[in-house]
Amino acid sequence: MGEHVASGIEKWLLDKTGKDIYFWNFIVLMFFTLFEVGAVFFEKIPGTEIEITRLMVWGVLIGVGIIKGYGIAAYFMHLRGDPRIYTRTALFPVLFVLLMLWGIGLSNPEAVTELPAWCTPDWDYATR
């Protein structure tokens, strides 16, 4: 319990580089944070004329957030090596988060007219 036991790619990294998974996880987290800040700060992809649009920023922020979250939870918090019950405990609130997101969507003023039909059964009064 506690310290992470190296296996698979973690063991390979340890053997090849002499640095453990904590070190590499730390490097990955630092890199992606730089990437995240850069994506917002630059208006164009450096060295190109390609504009960084809002959708691209969303993609980067959500993608990087998932990678960083996984890195912290799986390796620093040892969820990858610990019994599954801890992962289940950590993920339990996700159910409520999804419910809240659903609520956010439904309570948005535009939801009445903009949501797809499958999402608004018997809401025809809105468009009547």
Place this chain on the structure above:
Amino acid sequence: MSAHNNHVENSTWMHAVMMAGIFAVIGIIAFAALGIGVANQKHDVYDDAKHDYHDAKEDPLTTSEELDDLYHKEEKAHLSFLTYRVAGITILVMCSIYAIFLGIGGLVNALQPDDDHGGDDHGHDDHEEHHGSASPIIFSLGVMLFLMGFPSFVVACKALMSQGGTFVFSDILVSLIGLNFIMLGVANWWKEDLPFIGHGEQIATSAPFEGEHIRKAGLWVFIMSEIMVFATFFSSYLRVRTEWCTDWAIRASEEGDSCYGVAEGSVTTASDLLRYDVATLMPGAINTFALIVSSYTIVLALKTAKDKNWEAPTNFMRFVLPDKKRAIRNYLIATLALGSLFIVLKLVEWSHLVAEGFDIGSPQGSIFYVATGAHGLHVFVGLLVMLYLIFKSDTVGFDEDNGQGIEYFGLYWHFVDLAWVVIFPAFYLY
């Protein structure tokens, strides 16, 4: 004292009092250097810039470009002054709280007779039945009293800071009693935990955590509830954000957003003020790196504690990590320093935002300050717990048997980092 010796002399607690003295000195020096020395110099520069701007405004020969330039210089000088003043005051207040926390906790335990070894004894005897601890109940009672008196406590604090109203001692009485109970609970907790050498850890006997350490399972359940707390902040932010036509959304209207007809500047979020300039984005970005590095240093502290064959490095790091005990302590001190840096930069950043007119009075200001403030409070509570870990690492010490103390605290600290992974992009970058 060896980690395998579970008898702790009460005089050991005087070490905490000594640490309190060190923090008090650090706070006073930092305040004198940054909050007074540098800040006063910056204030002179700010005064000059202010006069230059006002003189130029009176002068009919000044062009609008020159006036703009002078205005920006004045604004920059003001923010620079605020940076040092707020940093100095924050370090002083934080170090004072550290000193009070360690000082009172240490003194309460040091003043007890030596034959009294606390009420929990979970490290005393493997065969002795666990008989619980009163500390959580005392602590909770203290928190309840503190929060009951909190509204009038805020009124009294505002009066003390000359922000209106009259200071009446009875306004802070209930909260003060609460704080005393909190300290008593914490001191008792420390006394129970300090002799713990890793034997006699309670194991869950029923599903779903059967066979697991109860403390660890409890911590994960606590983290689960914390995820819910931050999820409510985040969802309320999303809820209002989906309705705001921010400047960014207005500029992107051609992409199909429904912001036509809404004037720019109608809704200014914190990220509108922060993300376009390196100087304004810097505190938040440094804080993100500080939390990631601090997550790594606490992992290194745990790794060192659990390593039976730990050897001191042979390069320059041997000065920082001369032996296992001091290596763990120094990793924890580094974590404390990084966490403290986080709080200082956060308050500096807040002071800049308030100076620019982004205060808690608007919906976007309210959700920003409440969410980032709640996160900052979690960091600060973590730092207070870290003080005890540093004290324990410097006296009793951590090793492969009792290193789980660092592990369990680390789980909380990583969660705080994880929460920032969501807050930073949402509130600062988007």
